[in-house]
Amino acid sequence: MKQMAFDLDFDKHFNASLVMACDHCGKETSRHLKSLAPDTVVRCSCGCDIEITSRHILAATERQRQIKSSYRLMT
Numbered sequence: 001m002k003q004m005a006f007d008l009d010f011d012k013h014f015n016a017s018l019v020m021a022c023d024h025c026g027k028e029t030s031r032h033l034k035s036l037a038p039d040t041v042v043r044c045s046c047g048c049d050i051e052i053t054s055r056h057i058l059a060a061t062e063r064q065r066q067i068k069s070s071y072r073l074m075t
């Protein structure tokens with residue numbers, strides 16, 4: 001199974017967005033992490049689908065937790 005590339009982005013209120021790179025065109029699509037449900041399909045502007053599984057959401061939520069706690073250490 002192919003591993004989806006994703007990253008996290010935070011706005012000034014510390015709401016996380018999941019940023020996913022399209023396999024085909026490389027374009028990044030972002031969705032608010034809170035608004036994502038497992039097994040959501042996000043349509044890239046090139047027309048291909050990016051599937052978000054519960055595993056991605058779990059990994060993103062875990063990374064969000066780590067990033068938030070490291071920010072707290074710095075401030």
Ligand SMILES: [Zn+2]
Pocket residue numbers: 022023024025026027044045046047048
């Ligand atoms: Zn695409």
